[in-house]
Amino acid sequence: MRQSSEAPTPRPSAAPAALPAPPTVPDDAALFLDVDGCLLPFAPSPDAVQVPPGLVERLHVLHTHLDGALALVSGRNVATLDALFAPAVFNAAGLHGVERRRTGQTGTPAEVPPGLVRVRDAARVIVDAYPGALVEDKGAAIALHWRMVDDAGKRAAGIALHAFAAGAVTGLPEYQLQPGDHVIELRPRHADKGSAILAFLAEAPFAGRRPVFAGDDLTDEPGFEAVNILGGISILVGDRPGSAARFHLSSPDAVHRWLGVPAPLPLQETPR
Numbered sequence: 001m002r003q004s005s006e007a008p009t010p011r012p013s014a015a016p017a018a019l020p021a022p023p024t025v026p027d028d029a030a031l032f033l034d035v036d037g038c039l040l041p042f043a044p045s046p047d048a049v050q051v052p053p054g055l056v057e058r059l060h061v062l063h064t065h066l067d068g069a070l071a072l073v074s075g076r077n078v079a080t081l082d083a084l085f086a087p088a089v090f091n092a093a094g095l096h097g098v099e100r101r102r103t104g105q106t107g108t109p110a111e112v113p114p115g116l117v118r119v120r121d122a123a124r125v126i127v128d129a130y131p132g133a134l135v136e137d138k139g140a141a142i143a144l145h146w147r148m149v150d151d152a153g154k155r156a157a158g159i160a161l162h163a164f165a166a167g168a169v170t171g172l173p174e175y176q177l178q179p180g181d182h183v184i185e186l187r188p189r190h191a192d193k194g195s196a197i198l199a200f201l202a203e204a205p206f207a208g209r210r211p212v213f214a215g216d217d218l219t220d221e222p223g224f225e226a227v228n229i230l231g232g233i234s235i236l237v238g239d240r241p242g243s244a245a246r247f248h249l250s251s252p253d254a255v256h257r258w259l260g261v262p263a264p265l266p267l268q269e270t271p272r
């Protein structure tokens, strides 16, 4: 895992494919990894994601190799991250940086304001008008998804759910909108992925290490900016234009190769 050569320091670009591939994970990395769209390929709904074979084991090896300086940084809540990556328990920031839990510690879920419960219940009524749309209840955040709406209705569903969320957030002063991939979320505004990464970097075993962060979505941009300021390695996954990231990987499969996750064995034909 030694750094292959001196990493170039490319400028942010609107064309992700023009960005170089990241160097090998340095031995002195503090490694921060987004989950959906980065470690895990997108699935039709939040509950349908699959953790690829070998991923958890490889993350565990990296976690040990980096003396524990590896954290998941996700829009999911920490309890869901633990369930997805079980039996491993990684350092984790959840709800886009609002929750933060170190390995070996017990996390405290963020508080749910009564106003959010009312918004969640109203959102459940709104999504009924768009078959395939759904509300994901994450405790202190809610996500309104439309990936499963059929193609003819997708655009209208996205516009309607955006409009609903924009109206609802005006009644929640501590909240902000968080747009994402076929999703609009309402989440607490006091933290983001950048502040979560900086908080990890202020503590052992992350302190003094070189930050490396891979992610795909708009919620990852504050993380890229924090890592860039510190001279770290920011990696956009996928082809979203306008990112501050300085390196590029095309897909979760490419992320797995970069991390050294073993390739799945080819399917064997069953002998007759």
Ligand SMILES: O=P(O)(O)OC[C@H]1O[C@H](O[C@H]2O[C@H](CO)[C@@H](O)[C@H](O)[C@H]2O)[C@H](O)[C@@H](O)[C@@H]1O
Residues within 6 Å of the ligand: 034, 035, 036, 037, 038, 041, 042, 043, 044, 045, 046, 047, 049, 073, 074, 075, 076, 136, 138, 143, 145, 147, 180, 181, 182, 183, 185, 217, 219
């Ligand atoms: O920060 P992340 O780990 O990337 O989490 C961002 C959101 O990811 C999830 O939604 C996305 O993935 C779903 C499963 O593949 C997909 O169905 C959905 O369309 C995507 O937007 C998750 O459900 C959200 O809670 C996260 O905030």
